[in-house]
Amino acid sequence: MAKIRPLRRESTDLEERLADLERRGILTPRPKHRKPLELGTPVPGALERFLADRGE
Numbered sequence: 001m002a003k004i005r006p007l008r009r010e011s012t013d014l015e016e017r018l019a020d021l022e023r024r025g026i027l028t029p030r031p032k033h034r035k036p037l038e039l040g041t042p043v044p045g046a047l048e049r050f051l052a053d054r055g056e
Helices: 015-023 044-053
Strands: none
Touching: none
């Protein structure tokens, strides 16, 4: 059985909510020493080929 109720509205900003999730152990922050991912050069038709290989 479950109790269905509306979500409570948070009055805190995004940074405060993320910090709260980290304190509660729900969210693990990205290590500071890692550099962000770099995007590669787009290849025309790559998505279509990928989906075709998966049979979609």
